[in-house]
Amino acid sequence: MALPDIPVVAETGALTGNARAVLGEVETLLDGLLRTGEGGIVDIRGLPLSPGDRIWLLEQLGKGEVEIHLDIGGRSRILETAYPAVWWIEHCDEGGHLISEFIQVAYVPELISAHPDDVESGLEHLRNRNADLS
Amino acid sequence: MSDNRILETLAGQGISRRAFLKYCATLASLMALPPSAGKAFAEALAKAPRPSVIWLPFQECTGCTESITRSHSPSIEGMIFDMISLDYQETLMAAAGHQAEAALHEAMERNMGKYILIVDGSVPLGLDGAYSCIAGRSNLEMLKEVAQGAAAIVAMGSCAAYGGLPKANPNPTGAVAVSDVIKDKPIVNIPGCPPIPAVITGVLAHYLTFGSLPELDHLGRPKSFYGETIHDRCYRRPFYDQGKFAKTFDDEGARKGWCLFELGCKGPVTYNACASVKWNGGTSWPVESGHGCLGCSEPDFWDAGSFYKALSMPANPLKLAAGAAVAGAVAGIAISVSNKARKGAAKTGHETTTLADLEKHHE
Amino acid sequence: MTATLEKGVRVLKEVIDAPIASYFNSCVHCGLCAEACLFYTETGDPKYTPIHKLEPLRRVYEQEYTLLGRLAKLVGLAKPVTDAELHEWQELVYNSCTLCGRCSVVCPVGNDIVYMVRKLREGMSASGNAPDGIKGAASRTITIGSPMGVKLPAVKAQMKHVEEDHDIPIPLDVEGAEYMVMLSSMEIINFPEYLAAIAKIMRQAGKTWTLCSTAFEATNAGMQIGNSDLARVIVTRIVDGAERLKVKTVISPECGHAYTALRWEGANLVGRPFTFQVKHIIEVLGEFQEQGLLKTEGMETDRLTFHDPCQLARRGGVIQQQRSLMKQIAQDFVEMPDAGFMNWCCGGGGGASAIEEGEELRLEAFKKKKAQLDAVKPDRLVTACANCRIVLEEGLEHYQMDIPVVGLTETIAEHIPDPVNSEGA
Amino acid sequence: MNELQFLTWVRGTGLDIAVAIFLLGVIWRLVEIYSLGRKKDLAAPRHTPGASGWHTIVRRSVPPPGMFKQSPVTYVGGYVFHIGLALIVFFFAPHIKLIEGLLGISWPGLPSQIIDLVTVVTLAAMVVVLVDRIKKPVKRFLSTFEDWFTWAVTFLPVLTGWLAVQHLLLPYTTMLALHILSVEVLLVVLPFTKLFHAFTVFGSRWYNGAVNGHKGVPV
CATH class of the missing domain: 3.40.50 (Rossmann fold)
Structure with missing residues (x-):
């Protein structure tokens, strides 16, 4: 018998009301982003949310146009929600288990943009390559 | 080795900056730090030199080492091996014998005052420490020597933190915790049997990023991991509140995932992060697998009554009750016999009252 | 022989029983008995709280019949009951307690407080701490035959009056009568109409009845003072009279304590069940009705x-x-x-x-x-x-x-x- | 001694000692009290329906006519805190588990939210009866050290239990241990203080009812 066959089912669909507060927090962050350029991050795992809360939150935020998959030591996924600049970020480990989850309020999540040091070393590699090719 | 920066080491193992950022964010989340700490971790750790770590295994079962080395790289737990320069660990190092001892002393000298000492296992004091020796020297002697040059000590696992199973009643080897021996160095206890691997990563990340140890509770445990009980974070908690309890391990309640309190779960008195961090790469944890918490991250959990007795039940069978009941009956009968005699004497001594006897004095 | 503290305490030791032990152990000092006692409700003085009136009895119980109390007494931690204290308690045990029993029926833990006051009076009287007023009444009842000093000639005079005024014969010492009617001296002196009423009622009901020349007085000051020895002397007269006349029923007059003394304490005082019934006149009237x-x-x-x-x-x-x-x-x-x-x-x-x-x-x-x-x-x-x-x-x-x-x-x-x-x- | 060792001690040795003293005390005291005996009542009984010791054991839980308005705080406070205590002691799941551990019998418990509510109400009622004891002249007059002491000994288990469940003031383990310790103190003092009324109340009511039942008075 495989693990999922063991019928342990906890009744966890109930809403605690905590998710409602998360939406308010996102609203504040979004407002801040427009005014000061500073966004922010909400740590979903750090909040006392039931699985039902999480699903409710996902439904409320909806789905936007962008979905980014990253292959960085296990898969990660960045989803734009129906609200521009509000991103849903999921990190999985190499075994595919969800290890952390965030809502980030930013024009572009910084995880996407390349780091100048990396760009620099990339440029160096490219120069070397071009030198090799020529 | 320890001159290398952490990020360089990681890059050498094919871990990208983005992957590193991801793990730092996750680490901050695990430590219940604000999300911004993830970024601080990443920036500081990227530039930080890998600290020299000396790992001394004492009177132990190697379970703690297993727990950490079995974690899959580059999982969050496994990051520890990428973050540190592990200069001495008998179980893991290729070197042996005199070579190993030489490595130890070389690392100590080179990083005097800066290295981190990780200890797993308890320190036996009985027979002058003869119960556990390495290279002919007792654990006690070795601990005292190596601790001298350490910047901080991490007591990993319940044995190092509290004395562990070896200290279980009647403690034949005289086992004690690291903190019982070393009094002049900062010590972080990471109890658990075994402890959660991510905790040690978190503690080191904190140390490297902020230059200090994380906030500790009164038992020397990082509050960020040991701040709440298993019970508080347990997904089965709602059943406890509703009064729904599994009565056996295979009844209807057990199948429905009801609370395991009555089956002896020690979750309410156990401070640890199992319920949120989970085990085996987040697969599951004891309560999720259907077994109550044993309370392994609490001092002396092995002597705290049966694992399968509810917390509210007597830890041991009542031995005095029957004797006390008999003693009570004896006391009661003794006093009642004496009372009867007294009352009888009062009756026998009764002098019939006549009118004159109503007055105190003849007038 | 005079009354002494020692005699009083010995009598208390005699009368303390399981109910009293149970009651003292049950009291939670809730004060509800005070609310039931008119001496407290009308004065507001907490010293009239019924259970407090039993303090000397409680201490004798504790010091004599509990292991811990005896140990405390042994090492000098117990406060002994003194004659001065009993004297001070006279007001609480007699003046401010009418044995009305209201406290006994409200006590939430079920303490029969009046039962205990009655027992405490045994010790109070044996130690010479009964009030003079009741002592006088008891003395007159024992020596003269009635608390108010009424003697048989006075009763006979009353009988004669009634017979003349109402033209009804008043039987005296009739053997085998169904009812033996008792009087209280108050009725003889202050309320002579009672005797006439009885005669009319009995005549209408067609019942045989009689007065008894050796036992006409029903009141029992011995019981009021709380002394069983004296109460027994008084009750025995009635028992002897009733048995001599072979009556079926003795009728207690319109007097509360006479009824209790005869109906509920009498048999226990003489130490055997009665051969006749005891009824209050109101009970008899109720039956006739x-x-x-x-x-x-x-x-x-x-x-x-x-x-x-x-x-x-x-x-x-x-x-x-x-x-x-x-x-x-x-x-x-x-x-x-x-x-x-x-x-x-x-x-x-x-x-x-x-x-x-x-x-x-x-x-x-x-x-x-x-x-x-x-x-x-x-x-x-x-x-x-x-x-x-x-x-x-x-x-x-x-x-x-x-x-x-x-x-x-x-x-x-x-x-x-x-x-x-x-x-x- | 750390808090888990403390907890283990109160769950083990401490409980053993407390239960032993409790049992010893209860049996000794019951024998001591009831072996004093009483005389047989020789007066002819009057038989009236509803008048007996057994009736009184039950009936005396209800205020007699007119008494409620004389002292409503005593009655309401008394009811609330006695019923509250009974609910908490006998219907909180961990307590049922304890009873099962000691006696082997068990029954379903109440949801912990309900117990929470009952506990708060019970605590409030106990504070009210304490204030009443301080304020009412009769109660203050009757009160001795024992009255204040037994109040505290009864209040503390409820308070510490509630604080433990609510995670207030001290870490749960310590508070739970203090809770159990306070119960053990209660067990130890119960047979030797007025708290023993928990046992003798039945005997007292029965005696009162029997004496009055003999006279045909349904008290």
């Missing part, structure tokens, strides 16, 4: 209310009979608040009315009765206890309330038609 032997004509038209004597109702179980009797002869019968089982004492029962120095307190406590009466404003007050009657009259006079007090038996008898008339009709 039920059997159709009590025919009355005409109704009282003024507003009447009934004061339940404690020993008859709450302490004696006669509660319903007086009400049916009242309804038979009164058009406008009203009940006072708390009437019946929970009625408030007149303030003079249990020998209290014989204590001169207790008068002021008694009148203070009477405010309770005044309030009850004010609530219904009766024209007349009916009761069935000569002692209640005297105390009520005193209280009403003190508070200048113009409410006459009458006995139920005589009030009934007034409505019994003349036999000649009824035969003629």
Whole structure:
């Protein structure tokens, strides 16, 4: 018998009301982003949310146009929600288990943009390559 | 080795900056730090030199080492091996014998005052420490020597933190915790049997990023991991509140995932992060697998009554009750016999009252 | 031989039993018994809390019959009961307690407090700490035959009066009569109409009855003072008289304590069950009424209310009979608040009315009765206890309330038609 | 001694000692009290329906006519805190488990939210009866050290239990241990203080009812 066959089912669909507060927090962050350029991050795992809360939150935020998959030591996924600049970020480990989850309020999540040091070393590699090719 | 920066080491193992950022964010989340700490971790750790770590295994079962080395790289737990320069660990190092001892002393000298000492296992004091020796020297002697040059000590696992199973009643080897021996160095206890691997990563990340140890509770445990009980974070908690309890391990309640309190779960008195961090790469944890918490991250959990007795039940069978009941009956009968005699004497001594006897004095 | 503390304590040791032990161990100091006691409710002085009145008894119990108490006594931690203390307690055990038993029926843990006060009085009297007033009454009862000093010639004079006034023979010392009628000296001296009423009622019911020359006085000051030895002497006279005349039933007069002494304590005092029955006159009237032997004509038209004597109702179980009797002869019968089982004492029962120095307190406590009466404003007050009657009259006079007090038996008898008339009709 | 060792001690040795003293005390005291005996009542009984010791054991839980308004705080406070205590002691799941552990019998418990509510109400009622004891002249007059002491000994288990469940003031383990310790103190003092009324109340009511039942008075 495989693990999922063991019928342990906890009744966890109930809403605690905590998710409602998360939406308010996102609203504040979004407002801040427009005014000061500073966004922010909400740590979903750090909040006392039931699985039902999480699903409710996902439904409320909806789905936007962008979905980014990253292959960085296990898969990660960045989803734009129906609200521009509000991103849903999921990190999985190499075994595919969800290890952390965030809502980030930013024009572009910084995880996407390349780091100048990396760009620099990339440029160096490219120069070397071009030198090799020529 | 320890001159290398952490990020360089990681890059050498094919871990990208983005992957590193991801793990730092996750680490901050695990430590219940604000999300911004993830970024601080990443920036500081990227530039930080890998600290020299000396790992001394004492009177132990190697379970703690297993727990950490079995974690899959580059999982969050496994990051520890990428973050540190592990200069001495008998179980893991290729070197042996005199070579190993030489490595130890070389690392100590080179990083005097800066290295981190990780200890797993308890320190036996009985027979002058003869119960556990390495290279002919007792654990006690070795601990005292190596601790001298350490910047901080991490007591990993319940044995190092509290004395562990070896200290279980009647403690034949005289086992004690690291903190019982070393009094002049900062010590972080990471109890658990075994402890959660991510905790040690978190503690080191904190140390490297902020230059200090994380906030500790009164038992020397990082509050960020040991701040709440298993019970508080347990997904089965709602059943406890509703009064729904599994009565056996295979009844209807057990199948429905009801609370395991009555089956002896020690979750309410156990401070640890199992319920949120989970085990085996987040697969599951004891309560999720259907077994109550044993309370392994609490001092002396092995002597705290049966694992399968509810917390509210007597830890041991009542031995005095029957004797006390008999003693009570004896006391009661003794006093009642004496009372009867007294009352009888009062009756026998009764002098019939006549009118004159109503007055105190003849007038 | 004189009364001493030692004798008092020895008697207390004799009377302490399992109920008393259980009661003292159950008390939680909730104070509800105070709310049931008119000496507390009318004065507001906490020292009148019934359970507090038993403090000396409690300490004797604890020091003599509990292991811990005995140990404490052994090492000198116990406070012994002293003669001075008992003397001080006289006011609490006698003046401010009428043995009305209200505390016993409200105690939430079930403590029968009045039972314990009665027992404490045994020790109080044996140690010489009973009040002079009751001692005098007891002395007169023992030596003369009645607490008010009434002797047989006085009774005979009364009999003669009644026979002349009403033309009914009053039988004396009739062997084999069904009923032996007892009197209280108050009835002999103050309420002679009682004897006439009995004669009329018995004649109508067609019952044989008699007075007894050796036992006409029913009251028992020995019981009021709380001394079983003396109470036994008095009760034995009645038992001997009843057995000599071979009567079926002895009728206790309209007197509360006489009833308790005879009906409930008598057999226990003489140490064997009675060969005859004991009934209160109200019980007998109730039986006659039920059997159709009590025919009355005409109704009282003024507003009447009934004061339940404690020993008859709450302490004696006669509660319903007086009400049916009242309804038979009164058009406008009203009940006072708390009437019946929970009625408030007149303030003079249990020998209290014989204590001169207790008068002021008694009148203070009477405010309770005044309030009850004010609530219904009766024209007349009916009761069935000569002692209640005297105390009520005193209280009403003190508070200048113009409410006459009458006995139920005589009030009934007034409505019994003349036999000649009824035969003629 | 750390808090888990403390907890283990109160669950083990401490409980053993407390239960032993409790049992010893209860049996000794019951024998001591009831072996004093009483005389047989020789007066002819009057038989009235509803008048007996057994009736009184039950009936005396209800205020007699007119008494409620004399002292409503005593009655309401008394009811609330006695019923509250009974609910908490006998219907909180961990307590049922304890009873099962000691006696082997068990029954379903109440949801912990309900127990929470009952506990708060019970605590409030106990504070009210304490204030009443301080304020009412009769109660203050009657009160000795024992009255204040037994109040505290009864209040503390409820308070510490509630604080433990609510995670207030001290870490749960410590508070739970203090809770159990306070119960053990209660068990130890119960047979030797007025708290023993928990046992003798039945005997007392029965005796009172029997004496009055003999006279045909349903008290």
